[in-house]
Amino acid sequence: MTNLDDTFSGTKDVAEALRFNEAALLDWMKANVEGFSGPLRVGQFKGGQSNPTYKLETPGKAYVLRRKPPGKLLPSAHAVDREFRVMSALGAQGFPVPKMHGLCEDPDVIGTAFYVMDFIDGRIFWDPYLPSIDPADRARIYDSMNETLAALHAFDPERIGLGDYGKPDAYIPRQIARWxxxxxxxxxxxxxxxxxxxxxxxxxxxxxxxxxxxxxxxRLDNMIFDKNEPKVVAVLDWELSTLGDPLADFTYQLMQWRTPKEMRNGFLGANLKELNIPDEAAYVEAYCRRTGREGLPQLDFYFAYNLFRLAAIVQGVYHRSTQGNASNAKAREYGAMVEPMADYAWSFAEKAGN
Structure with a gap:
């Protein structure tokens, strides 16, 4: 059986299509990153689908570079400038994100826009079943995720400088149109x-x-956990962040409990009590308690919407792979996933009263 944590964790040699001028990057970092000192060694992280991500190692410190992929891109996609902005604002509030060091929007440096942030030395779990984790810690890992998302949704965007980060209302209709x-x-x-x-x-x-x-x-693999404690220390991959409906955000993660193992490694049909992973009702109750909600209505619609949105995202990954600029070698396999996701989304639409 494939160990997802081994498959997607760590770095590899930079793919030919995603290489860039390392000397130009070194010059940029000397000029823009406080305290930076080379030489520089560049590796590409194995995981990730959308924005290629690199580990930058120096004798004294490690950084992470995240960039737009090369090639023709879909409109409004791969917004590394927005990632940089939101993480900078949230980091100032003590929310768990890496420290930001600089944003470069000049494509003459490495070919596309990019930003540089701290490398966080922790654990990333690619398998939601957490097979490598002591069962006693599994529930605490999921509770830390729940607590972190509730904390994100508690921020007043205006107060932390993100009042214009997006249109706050009619989020789902706009997302439906966009995707x-x-x-x-x-x-x-x-x-x-x-x-x-x-x-x-x-x-x-x-x-x-x-x-x-x-x-x-x-989702689980978009965050870093402490090396020793079951605690979120950094949330990553903010490309799709904006202002909007927190229930859309929460129910996107909640899909984990409603999808089968063969579809994004879901929990449907799994013995969660034996695994010591909270069931859907417990996870929903914890989020509602933390956010002052009495319950979550219209879950069938939210599942239909989120699965549709995910299918559109996966189709984009597959489409990029046919053009040779997706950042993960498994991207081509994604094409076969889109139709089952769409069919499953439609089954929730029918339950919602179609």
Missing amino acids: SKQYKASETHTIASMDRLIDWLPDAAPEQDRASIVHGDF
């Missing part, structure tokens, strides 16, 4: 259930009752 457009721009063949969802979702969207900062891709 419908992105999906059509990367469509490689007709998927009937995706077309049905594009037609159905706009009129079915519930009213938004709150607005917050939303991460947009909050």
Whole structure:
């Protein structure tokens, strides 16, 4: 059985299509990163699909560089400038993100825009079943994730300098329109259930009752845990972050409990009590308690919406792989995942009253 943590953790030699002028980067870092001293060794992280991410090692310190991928990109995608901005603002509030060192939007340096941040030496778990973790710590890992997301949703965007980071209202209708457009721009063949969802979702969207900062891709492998404690020390991959409906953010993570193991390694049908992983009801209760909610209505709609959105994202990854500029070698395998996700999303749409 493949060990996902071994497969996606660590670094590798930089892929040919994702190499850049390391001497130019060295000059930029000398000029822009306080306390920087070379020489510089560059490796590419194995994991990640959207924005290529590199480990920069020097004799005294390690950094991380995250960049837009080369090649023709979908409109508004790969917004590394937004990642840099939101993490800078949240870091100033004590929220767990890496320290930001600099943003470069000049494509003449390494070919695309990029930013540099601290390397956080901790643990990233790619397998949500946490097979390498003592069962006693599994529940605490998920509770730390829950607590971290609730804390994110508690920030007043205006107060921390992110009041103009996005339009706070009508988040889901805008997301449906955006991902419908992105999906059509990367469509490689007709998927009937995706077309049905594009037609159905706009009129079915519930009213938004709150607005917050939303991460947009909050899941286990987008965070770093302390090397010894079951505690989140950094949340990564803010490319899809904006202002919007916190329930869309929370239910995106909650899909883990509603999807089968063969689809994004979900928990559906798993013996969570034996694994010491909280069940869906317990996870929802903890989030509601932390955010002052009495419960979560219309979950079937949210699952349909989030699975549709995920299918559109995965289609984009697959489409980029056909052009040779996706950042993970497994990206080409993603094409086969889109239709089952879309069909499953439509099954929730039918439950929601289609």
